[in-house]
Amino acid sequence: MVPTLEQIEELHHKIAPSEEAYDLIHTHCVIVARIARMLAHRQNMLFARRCTLPKDAAELAAPSAAGAEAVLAGIEAGEGGTPAVGTTGSGASGEPAARDLLAVPPSDGVTGGHVPPRLIDEHLVTIGGLLHDIGTYRVLKHDGTDGEPLKFAGKKYIKHGLLGYEYLLENGVDEEIAQFARNHTGVGLTRDDVIRQELPLPPADYVPVNLEQETVMVADKYNSKSLPAKFVTAESYTKRAARFGEENKRRWLELLDQYGVVDVRPLAKEYGMVIV
Template identity: 65%
Template sequence: MGRMTGYIPTLDQIDVLHHRIAPSQEAYDLIHTHCVVVATIARQIARRQNQLFAMRCKLGEGSGNALAAAAQDTQTAPESTDGVTGGKVPPRLIDEHLVTIGGLLHDIGTYRVLKHDGTDGEPLKFSGKDYIKHGLLGYEYLREQGVDESIAEFARNHTGVGLTRQMVIDQHLPLPASDYSPKTLEQEIVMVADKYNSKSLPPKFLTVDAYTRKAAKYGEDNKRRWLELVEQYGVPDVPALAERFHMRIVD
């Protein structure tokens, strides 16, 4: 993890961090619930990745390709963990606890991009022009609160399927010209998990196909990158998640 620059929050401390920045109970309910959903999906993906890694270790280094093929075959695939199917063997074990913490905090900056925040009598609404800033704002808030850099980066580095410096420049985004892509596998998993759930009102789950259409709006490279991530990390059981969290699904 490198040199510590702050503290790693406990689950109770994470909740305090949310309450401290939330302008209203309505905002907390929407954003904190989304973070719980994303942390749940991210943990499921991490467990699936670790399952595949453990099987490769058991079968031997040369089995990676065979295992990847088997993961796509419903007759021979290893039993999925928490409903995630498919996926490729990762280069190392994933830190499931770190993924959970990152998921619970990744969208904490969205409290600061609400146009109507639940205190003005209007329904919750995000500011379209400012929304792209939420990752950086979340990162800055967490660092201000003394949270370690390794955790704050989950907020900074989860937008889209990897926001690069060149994309910031080419799209004239209102952000400092920098790279906002994940730096670790754990950050990448949270970024992927985030794509399956939306804070729209009412909140909703997205299938792989639904997000593929969304990714395609930003170009074929963006769409291809998303599909590569799906191939690597597998597909969560969206219907089961939607039932668990009582949300609708967009196919």
């Protein structure tokens, strides 16, 4: 089945060991679903405008780590705001390079991004976002029932995607939907990653297999359940990604260039969370 919003609520309540755990994990999933929908809407808007963009528009170029770094630099120069259209990067002369000219102003809280190969299913992205972290209920060391503050089980945490995937399948959720849980960790875990890092997972690829899954994976990086729950800027996650190697950082920056940079400040204010 493709669960309805009511069924998604039931799936969360069924597995949640406590109301405290539900509040933490379900809220995170709602936030990620909202950000994923923002990203998908931005991508779809770029796709709709693809035929009317200037030939030198950055949105038509191939995404790259350098492109993301240029957008981040522009945002930083604007003291946390968004760079002006046409000023995301510069050539040797100090003038904006042709491929760095943003033709489309920020929208939906997202700056930048590149035209995707097709439209993204915003409804599917929302469902995936609401379910992607449902396995984290099963990796709590202290789950709210023992009088201790909530705490995730360190080394076991990496298994939450697979555990969520299995839980959803057990409850009759379609494979296509269950994969949102399986394939969202980090910027995608490859079989080589699992073996090289000796992760407690069956050797396999745990990476998005379509744009909808990829959108949710990217959105997930902007909010952390680590207590206290918090929002994460694109710049901060770039530093976090670098801790797992330059290839991991490069992959994140390419995703950032493709999907654009999310301004998390309005959401952080709405949810009363800090930004790191």
